[in-house]
Amino acid sequence: MRARRAALHTLVGPYVLDAVTGPERSDFERHVLTCEQCRDDVRGLREAAAQLAAATALSPRPALREQTARAAERIRQLPPVVAGELPARRRGWRGFAARLWPASRGTPATRPWVARLAAVALAALAVTAIVLGVHLSVMQSRISALEQRDSAIAAILGSHDATTLTAQVRTGGMATLVMSHRARALVFMATGLRRLPASKAYELWLMSPAGTKAAGMLPPGQHGMSGPVVVRRLAPGDKLGLTIEPSPGTGQPTSAPVVMVALGP
Amino acid sequence: MLGEVAKGDDAAFRAVYDQAAPAVLGTVSRILRDPAQSEEVMQEVLLEVWRSSARFDSSVGSAKAWIMTLAHRRAVDRVRSEERAAARELRATSASIEYDEVSDAALASLEQERVRRCLGGLTDLQRQAVTLAYYGGYSYREVAQLLGVAVGTVKTRMRDGLIRLRDCLGVD
Numbered sequence: 001m002r003a004r005r006a007a008l009h010t011l012v013g014p015y016v017l018d019a020v021t022g023p024e025r026s027d028f029e030r031h032v033l034t035c036e037q038c039r040d041d042v043r044g045l046r047e048a049a050a051q052l053a054a055a056t057a058l059s060p061r062p063a064l065r066e067q068t069a070r071a072a073e074r075i076r077q078l079p080p081v082v083a084g085e086l087p088a089r090r091r092g093w094r095g096f097a098a099r100l101w102p103a104s105r106g107t108p109a110t111r112p113w114v115a116r117l118a119a120v121a122l123a124a125l126a127v128t129a130i131v132l133g134v135h136l137s138v139m140q141s142r143i144s145a146l147e148q149r150d151s152a153i154a155a156i157l158g159s160h161d162a163t164t165l166t167a168q169v170r171t172g173g174m175a176t177l178v179m180s181h182r183a184r185a186l187v188f189m190a191t192g193l194r195r196l197p198a199s200k201a202y203e204l205w206l207m208s209p210a211g212t213k214a215a216g217m218l219p220p221g222q223h224g225m226s227g228p229v230v231v232r233r234l235a236p237g238d239k240l241g242l243t244i245e246p247s248p249g250t251g252q253p254t255s256a257p258v259v260m261v262a263l264g265p
Numbered sequence: 266m267l268g269e270v271a272k273g274d275d276a277a278f279r280a281v282y283d284q285a286a287p288a289v290l291g292t293v294s295r296i297l298r299d300p301a302q303s304e305e306v307m308q309e310v311l312l313e314v315w316r317s318s319a320r321f322d323s324s325v326g327s328a329k330a331w332i333m334t335l336a337h338r339r340a341v342d343r344v345r346s347e348e349r350a351a352a353r354e355l356r357a358t359s360a361s362i363e364y365d366e367v368s369d370a371a372l373a374s375l376e377q378e379r380v381r382r383c384l385g386g387l388t389d390l391q392r393q394a395v396t397l398a399y400y401g402g403y404s405y406r407e408v409a410q411l412l413g414v415a416v417g418t419v420k421t422r423m424r425d426g427l428i429r430l431r432d433c434l435g436v437d
Contacts, residue, residue: 013423
């Protein structure tokens with residue numbers, strides 16, 4: 001695990017130069033989610049790389065200016081990401097409906113570059129389709145579902161009070177949480193979790209003296225990573241637990257948590 | 266300026282176009298080579314800027330870095346997905362000449378001169394690793410192959426080269 005992290009860290013140069021290929025790029029982007037130093041490095045080095053671009057200016061044909069401006073008129077602009085505001089989705093999952101976050105409505109989100117690039121990559125798909133004149137209502141809805149998850153992750157990772165916690169998972173693996181008390185939400189990821197048979201699944205829970213609420217299933221990921229899952233509406237004193245449950249999840253935990261993290265004040 | 270673009274101001278969009286389009290076109294055409302494809306990608310990048318401008322956040326970097334990151338990645342992704350293996354081989358063999366163009370080309374503006382000077386401050390291996398990746402669109406493994414050095418060496422030279430560039434250019 002540590003060796004793997006170190007290996008990922010050396011990719012910061014190739015990453016900024018877009019000299020990593022698909023799987024490594026996503027591995028590195030996941031690594032950056034939990035590596036503040038990497039985020040700072042990427043930010044600074046990216047500015048340097050942008051200067052390299054400035055050294056290669058070419059004048060576009062004059063006609064392209066109007067053509068581009070006219071194409072822009074036909075493209076609906078994305079709204080800003082508002083911290084704490086999430087469109088309702090996954091409504092009804094064991095009563096864990098996505099709702100608007102309170103308190104922080106109206107403040108601009110600090111949207112870290114990782115998630116922003118993800119969103120931009122999705123935007124690129126849409127723009128390409130528009131350029132090609134493709135009609136794409138189906139594609140739009142898929143994009144918007146992905147964007148909503150990304151913007152939720154971005155809002156949490158970008159908040160000023162984001163803190164990272166890690167914990168060993170009893171049955172093997174490591175859990176990582178990035179939490180914002182201000183946003184009352186966290187992003188949960190895990191690496192190296194024991195593989196489960198199809199009849200079982202990992203489920204997250206918010207546990208408080210008042211009771212236990214289902215907090216979503218942890219989807220198996222690629223390259224030994226699971227998640228990320230966004231857990232919202234944290235209350236003071238909550239603990240986050242992960243249990244192994246019969247697929248596709250239960251309303252109340254039926255086994256002891258394999259990891260339990262106290263979320264602090 | 267991007268703030269105005271985000272409100273749907275087309276005059277602001279034209280102003281952003283004027284500032285960014287030449288650098289975007291220059292960068293993508295270095296990677297893609299084909300003028301028609303380069304123009305297309307340049308337009309796509311600017312339209313992405315239009316579409317996503319409300320999502321730009323100046324606290325995580327400059328507008329220039331944001332736009333150029335979009336442009337570079339898009340060009341690289343396109344070249345990797347579309348270029349046939351044979352064409353890549355051909356390009357790879359001529360790469361040792363290509364990176365020299367960067368320092369030898371007549372770089373007129375002050376900014377270009379500054380970049381050229383800072384590139385000159387890198388070790389040969391750092392400069393080659395950085396420019397082959399950035400201007401050539403090669404992956405670090407390909408760069409290692411082209412330069413005949415270990416993959417690990419290329420990774421660290423890219424990072425160290427960028428750090429030196431950053432410090433020389435005074436950007437952060």
